[in-house]
Amino acid sequence: MKAIVLDQFGDSEQLVLRDVDEPQSRTGWVTVELKASALNWHDVLVRQGRYGSPLPHTPGADGAGIRCDTGESVVILPSLHWGEREAAPGADFEILGDRTPGAYAEYVSVPVECLAPKPAGYSWAQAAALSLVGVTCFRALFSRARLREGESLLIVGAGGGVATMAASLAHAAGAHVSVTASTESKLLRAKDSGVDSGVLHTDDNWPQAARRLSPGGAGFDVVLDPVGLWGKSIGALRDGGRLPVLGANVAEQATLAVRPFFFGQFSVLGTTMGSPRDFAGLLDLVATGRVAPPPIAAEFPLADAARAHAELENGRHYGKLVLRQ
Incomplete structure (x- = not known):
């Protein structure tokens, strides 16, 4: 599959499209064929090495696509391994794309509890842009x-x-x-x-x-x-x-x-991120129809992740930047 790979930390030009192996099947995890991945400032920090991600590495927290096992349209909760306490995440908590390969790719593997149905009426770009900022x-x-x-x-x-x-x-x-x-x-x-x-x-x-x-x-x-x-x-x-x-x-x-x-x-x-319970609350509020979909400032092909990051860092846009697979 195609994925954006970071071989060393640094500026946006370190984000390079490459052929990599598809995710391996494992119990309790599901592979998603991604249709869109949204950018977040967190991704810039990962790229700069602030989270000590293993190299080489594929960043990206937000994504929406098709479950490979059921064919359902889903959106991904980027909070992995939140834990049992609602007050704060547990010791194993991470954001998708920190250590686990992220959503700047054609496929991504996530825990099954981190998947929810794509909101009705949302485009792929809007669905991908919802999760991290929404929760x-x-x-x-x-x-x-x-x-x-x-x-x-x-x-x-x-x-x-x-x-x-x-x-x-x-x-x-x-x-x-x-x-x-x-x-x-x-x-x-x-x-x-x-x-x-x-x-x-x-x-x-x-x-x-x-x-x-x-x-x-x-x-x-x-x-x-x-x-x-x-x-x-x-x-x-x-x-x-x-x-x-x-x-x-x-x-x-x-x-x-x-x-x-x-x-x-x-x-x-x-406060940071949110639990599966928070995600469920978000999606319940979205389902009322009173929440406007995230505004999309621009969409880029996956291969243009470096250009999208440069746009994210200049701060002149209004709304979310999205990669399309």
Whole structure:
């Protein structure tokens, strides 16, 4: 079969199409003939060697395709070996494409519990783009932050897959959604997709500007930070608010003033990926028809994975980037 192979860590040009062996059959695992694979920032970190993947290696967490044993159309949950506790993943947890060969290929093998029916009405690209950002956002917003109907949510960084999915899920649950963005064009795209309001985060005073958009100007019930700007993001919360954090592509260190933090009764909630139970909750919400499919910024042939990664890293797109097999 054809697959993208990484022989050494580095820039996007390390991603090379090659002939490799098809996955071997093993008990409890299923081979999927992939139709599409979506890109995530996590894949960039794998390519750079942040997760110590074995080399040579095929990355890729997200995929959708046909089960080779039953012929069913399926979408893949990238959380492998979550474990028995819903509170956090177990010691054997990994994301597909970390150590297990991933979805930048014509075929991939995954545990049977990581497969679910492809959502009705979704294209292959939309289905492939759903899983990682969908389960991550579902867990962050609902399992961790307990976002409820009528509450207010601010999403830091409109334009990426996490932000667009989070906005769609929050709207489906009846929350009021605002965003921050790096450019006017991304802000306009977010508003066109149904976001209630937004501000640019290029100004150092953006938390104060964002607060003015919240109900009564008191701050947001929940601020979702997928980029690592805790010190700023917490300034947009109302007293007693919750800050789920799940990324660090802008900053990997955060400094918080201790006294305002405890007087504000804030909660900072670490979260990543999601369990099979979270995935089931996501797909139940999608089945209501209230969740818009992930917007697709561009599709690339599998052989153009290096070009797709370069596009992912420049950050100018709005929505998800997808490889088509």
